[in-house]
Amino acid sequence: MIEHTLINSDEDLKQQCEYIETHSRIAMDIEADSMHHFKEQVCLIQMADPEKNYLIDPLTIQDFSALKPLCENPAITKVFHGADFDIRSLDRDFNIRINNLFDTEIACRFLGIQRRSLAALLKKHFNLCLDKRFQRTDWSRRPLSDEMIAYSINDVAHLLELADILKKKLADSGRLSWAVEEFELQSEVRYDKTEDMPLFLKFKGAGKMGRENLAVLESLLQMRAAIAEKKNLPLFKIMGTETISQLTLKHPKTMQQLKDSRILSPKQINMYGELCVEAIVKGMAVPQNQLPSYPRKKSPEIKPEIPERIKALKHLRNEASQRTGIEPGFLMNNATITAIATVSPSTEEELKNINGTRNWQVNLLGKNIISVLNICS
Known part of the structure; x- marks a missing residue:
């Protein structure tokens, strides 16, 4: 089994976080129990710095105040794989934010990697096989079995090295700044509190x-x-x-x-x-x-030229997808295309101001988008 430090008390957490904070990068992951209980909760937090691996047991810790500044410290890069669920869960259970994110799953999208599950990436780069049966395990169960511990540690043990590999590829392809922008947007997601809604x-x-x-x-x-x-x-x-x-x-x-x-x-x-x-x-x-009614946004009046613009922009998007290897829906989703077609910006600055548009999308496609819209006008 990979060596690790178990953190299962408030004092342990405080002590270990002080040490972990001396590093500039850490890998993180969580395990929850949504498949087994009514109210989902974080049952395990895995962390790794360049020297050690850690398992934090939230079921035995009361005070998470030591973890919060570590996660929110902008000087420390936090590496996750597919961080959306983790960020929302940490916000929900501990009011913890993640600053300075590197998401290996998002990095894979910019690199056109289609098989981008963590299991596939660990197999490809480290010849490591993850046991898929633990994806549905009841992580609230105690004590943790040796197999559960091994699986959870492997989720983070190679994540920093994987991030290094992907970061170099992003830099070599000129797409690192694109990914950084998307990392920042991903780090801003929050748990959706909808308890009072139907x-x-x-x-x-x-x-x-x-x-x-x-x-x-x-x-x-x-x-x-x-x-x-x-x-x-x-x-x-x-x-x-x-x-x-x-x-x-x-x-x-x-x-x-x-x-x-x-x-x-x-x-x-x-x-x-x-x-x-x-x-x-x-x-x-x-x-x-x-009687209840389903809320519906009033659809704006669609001008006759908008469908033509949408069709042209999708064609442009699909051509760019073929050229860059980035999946069409990630390159620019249909909602953003519709918004652009509706506003029909005449400059790249106007394009940047449209809700949902990223700077990297404007840098990559901006001039072509403006040209297509001029032709359709």
Whole structure:
């Protein structure tokens, strides 16, 4: 097993952070328990500096004040692979921000690397095989097995070296400044606090439902959440998305109708059947003037020339993707293309001011974008 230092007390954390802060770069990763519990939490924080590897056990530490300045110190580069989830989780659980990020997954995107999972990169560069079964492990379980420890340490043990390899490739290709801009934007994401919002707003397909169905859907989602919280299980282990959708659309109002619908398994009917019927009836009883509605942004009037501009800009984007090796959706997503087509900037400075546009995109495509828009005008 790779050597590591286990940090499982407030005093250990304070002492080790003082030492880690003497380095200019650290690798970081987290493990959570979203596959196993109702309320997700960070269960393990892995760190590595150029000399040592560390496992921080959040389940035994009360005071994280020593970790916060380390993560937020702009003089120390924090290397992650696919940092979005990690940054949001650290914000949610510990109010910790990440400053001076290097994200190896984002770096791979700028280099046109298609197989960019950490497992694929570790295999390619270090001939190291990660055991995928640990991706679904219950990381809240204690004690950690030797295999879990080995897997978690391997997530960070080679990350600094991997970052060095990718950074050199970015510099050699003239794309390092592009990646740095994207790293900075990624570091600014925060946990989305939506506890007070209707649950149907995060349910796939809700935007296509009528108001009556939305009332039933919300009632069913509230029921499922209450059961999941009581049992301390993730939502999908109570009832899947497709099951909830079918219950909403067919809305069986009696136990017999529910059994005839065959939406639920016999086991689910025994466990949740009456609660489902009760939730459906409750949702259908919502008065007309209290029915929920899915919020919709009023679409701006589309001028006849805008679709032509969008088509031309997508063609330009796709050609640039072929030339650079950067995937089209990352090079410039459709929302940004639509915004550019709508505003139709006449200068690169105007292009930079459009929401969602990056400086690196303007540097790479700006002149061509302006030319295409002039032709389409």
